[in-house]
Amino acid sequence: MLSKRIIPCLDVRNGRTTKGIKFKDNVEIGDPVEMARFYYEEGADELVFYDITASHEKRDIMIDVVKRVAETIFIPFSVGGGIRTLDDMHAVLLAGAEKVSVNSAAVKNPEIISRGAKAFGSQCVVLGMDVKYVGKKQGIDSGYEIVINGGRKFMGLDALSWAKKARDLGAGEICLNSIDADGTKDGYEMNLTRMISDNIDIPVIASGGAGTPAHLADVLKQGRASAALIASMVHYGTYTISEIKKYLDGHGVKIRKTF
Amino acid sequence: MIVIVDYGAGNLTSVLRAVSFLGFKSVISDRPEEILEADRIIFPGVGAAGSAMDGMKIRGIDAVMKKAFNSGTPMLGICVGCQIIMEKSEENDASCLGFIPGEVKAFSKKMRSDENMETEENFFLKVPHMGWNSLEIVQNHPLFNGIKKEDEFYFVHSYYPVPVKKEHIFGTTEYGINFASVIGYDNLFASQFHLEKSGEPGLLILKNFCVWEPC
Numbered sequence: 001m002l003s004k005r006i007i008p009c010l011d012v013r014n015g016r017t018t019k020g021i022k023f024k025d026n027v028e029i030g031d032p033v034e035m036a037r038f039y040y041e042e043g044a045d046e047l048v049f050y051d052i053t054a055s056h057e058k059r060d061i062m063i064d065v066v067k068r069v070a071e072t073i074f075i076p077f078s079v080g081g082g083i084r085t086l087d088d089m090h091a092v093l094l095a096g097a098e099k100v101s102v103n104s105a106a107v108k109n110p111e112i113i114s115r116g117a118k119a120f121g122s123q124c125v126v127l128g129m130d131v132k133y134v135g136k137k138q139g140i141d142s143g144y145e146i147v148i149n150g151g152r153k154f155m156g157l158d159a160l161s162w163a164k165k166a167r168d169l170g171a172g173e174i175c176l177n178s179i180d181a182d183g184t185k186d187g188y189e190m191n192l193t194r195m196i197s198d199n200i201d202i203p204v205i206a207s208g209g210a211g212t213p214a215h216l217a218d219v220l221k222q223g224r225a226s227a228a229l230i231a232s233m234v235h236y237g238t239y240t241i242s243e244i245k246k247y248l249d250g251h252g253v254k255i256r257k258t259f
Numbered sequence: 260m261i262v263i264v265d266y267g268a269g270n271l272t273s274v275l276r277a278v279s280f281l282g283f284k285s286v287i288s289d290r291p292e293e294i295l296e297a298d299r300i301i302f303p304g305v306g307a308a309g310s311a312m313d314g315m316k317i318r319g320i321d322a323v324m325k326k327a328f329n330s331g332t333p334m335l336g337i338c339v340g341c342q343i344i345m346e347k348s349e350e351n352d353a354s355c356l357g358f359i360p361g362e363v364k365a366f367s368k369k370m371r372s373d374e375n376m377e378t379e380e381n382f383f384l385k386v387p388h389m390g391w392n393s394l395e396i397v398q399n400h401p402l403f404n405g406i407k408k409e410d411e412f413y414f415v416h417s418y419y420p421v422p423v424k425k426e427h428i429f430g431t432t433e434y435g436i437n438f439a440s441v442i443g444y445d446n447l448f449a450s451q452f453h454l455e456k457s458g459e460p461g462l463l464i465l466k467n468f469c470v471w472e473p474c
Contacts, residue, residue: 001433003391003411040458045391071276076413076456093270098456121269121306123387123415172387172415201368203389226385256391256411 003256004220005045005227006244007205008234010035012081013052015061033068039234040073042241043258047073048101048175048229051081059088063095070096080128080175089116093124101175103128104148107155107162110169117170126205127171131159131192132179144192151179159192163200174200175229177207185211185232193223205229213239213247220253261285261469262297264324267314268304268339277455277462283469291323299469300324300332303455304339308363308418309353311339321356328358328447335468336449338416341442344449345420358447361422366435384435387417392452394430394440402448402467403429410460412452414440419451446473 011018016030029035036047049069051062059082066079079092080101089100089112100120106113106127116125130151136143144159163174176196178189188209197204203226206219216228233239242259249255261278263271263285271287278285278301285301288294302324304311315321328334336344343355348363355363368383391411396403419438422428430441432451440451448468454461 001392002388002414005390070273071280074277074280074456074462075458076415076453094272096273096276098273123305123389173389201383201385202387203385226390257409 001254002226003045003254004225004248005205006043006216006241006248006255007046007048007227007229008039008044008241009048009050009207009229009231011050011052011231012062012065014058015065018052032065033072036069036073036077039241040075043245043256044075044241045256046075046227047077049077049079049081049097051079053082056082059091063091066092066095066097078126080126084112086112086115086119089120089124093120099124099126099173101126101128103130106166107146107148107157110165113166113169113171117172122170122172125171126173126175127163127166128175128177129159129163129166130177130179131189133189133192142195144195147179151182160195160199163196167200167202171202173203173205173226175205175207176225177229178209181209182207184209187211187215188219188223188225188228190218190223193219193225197224197226203227213244214251216244217248217251217253220248260297261299261301262294263287264294264300264302264320265289266302266304266311266318266320268306268311270305271303274301274303274337274455277465278469281462281466281469289318289320291319294320294323295327297327297332299335299471300327301335301337301468302340302343303337303453304343305415306339307350307353308339308342308345308348308355309351311343312353312355315343315356324356325358328356331446331473333468333471333473334447335454335465336447337454338451341440341449341451342418342420344442344447345422348418350418359420359422359427359442359444360424361420361427363418364421365418387415388419388434389415391457392432392434392440394432394452396430396441398426398429400429400441400443400448401471402464404467405463406460412440412450412454412457412461414452416451420449 076098078099206225
């Protein structure tokens with residue numbers, strides 16, 4: 001039986017993670033390669049790197065990070081942030097990432113999904129979606145709208161129909177981030193996750209709002225997500241991946257036992 | 260020298276990195292003479308079996324693979340490499356290498372997902388089968404040395420091999436149905452999961468392959 005995946009997400013700016021992780025002895029480390037290695041050994045099922053480097057010129061730094069990560073960890077990882085062209089996708093995949101995620105660029109130019117899927121295979125192409133609850137209205141049948149630029153720009157695009165369209169264009173997976181839940185530590189956006197997961201036949205990674213292992217259990221069971229993204233709850237040492245996995249194992253969620 | 264066969268079916272550098280991490284030398288090549296001289300052959304790949312076979316034929320590697328197999332060179336297929344060794348694929352009715360009798364079939368969305376059993380609703384199976392899943396070893400093999408019952412492996416695929424003969428099946432996995440996830444015979448071993456992305460247990464099988472002496 002397929003296991004639910006636990007995926008730490010690392011934000012990288014100019015080759016450094018923006019939030020260092022605190023190990024048990026409170027040593028802070030901001031090197032994404034060391035952090036990747038740490039989570040790999042702790043039992044992460046996959047990793048996500050999100051490049052928040054502002055300038056396009058500095059993207060080579062990220063490529064170098066990807067290469068170094070690929071040399072030392074042997075689980076899948078994806079890279080997102082600032083992916084605009086087929087060349088951007090190619091560079092990241094060639095450097096050793098398993099998957100590449102597109103977000104705003106795909107909203108502006110959906111063709112990047114189909115072209116990416118055709119060139120590298122659907123399994124490489126993750127659609128990142130930033131979603132905000134706006135209530136049902138004209139053009140937003142599901143009540144959830146796609147936003148870009150970190151939640152500032154509303155696109156007039158319904159989240160469910162966009163997910164369906166992206167799937168038809170060849171996206172192999174969806175990383176679903178709720179802007180409303182993001183940073184709250186109050187739990188994932190359950191209604192949104194379940195709606196997308198029940199209506200789209202590709203895997204859905206839930207993102208935004210994780211604060212406790214119980215939140216993961218909820219979104220992986222009732223929310224029917226295939227995977228859960230986590231960030232601050234592990235970066236600050238509040239929980240270890242083993243603790244989270246033990247909790248999930250004890251609460252009826254099938255996970256890969258690495259503890 | 261270990262040769263990783265490049266037949267245009269995806270990014271092979273992760274396999275190369277894993278092999279060199281284990282301390283073995285390998286090269287990526289699509290040159291028939293280099294493949295024929297190899298001590299060991301690995302053929303990874305992603306995507307469709309049909310286009311993977313086309314990639315082999317264009318490079319004239321299909322005949323070379325058959326020659327290498329018959330000469331007893333240890334061979335390891337990964338993912339789509341585990342599919343092209345069958346006779347044919349359901350996908351566009353593509354004919355494959357035919358080392359193992361049987362065909363390659365697609366997961367059907369009508370298959371019932373084994374999760375969410377607590378409800379009466381009939382949930383469709385998410386395709387591709389993506390993520391970590393267990394392996395039930397149904398026949399011992401030297402490449403399984405050190406593998407534990409609870410070890411899981413990373414899968415990404417929409418098709419699976421269906422060997423005709425039981426003796427060709429070494430491991431099975433559950434996803435909607437019970438399918439053959441490790442197949443082979445003689446000097447051939449193939450896994451549907453990605454050994455290079457399956458953490459320690461994946462690396463262990465890869466390492467076992469790098470020193471395997473088939474009888």
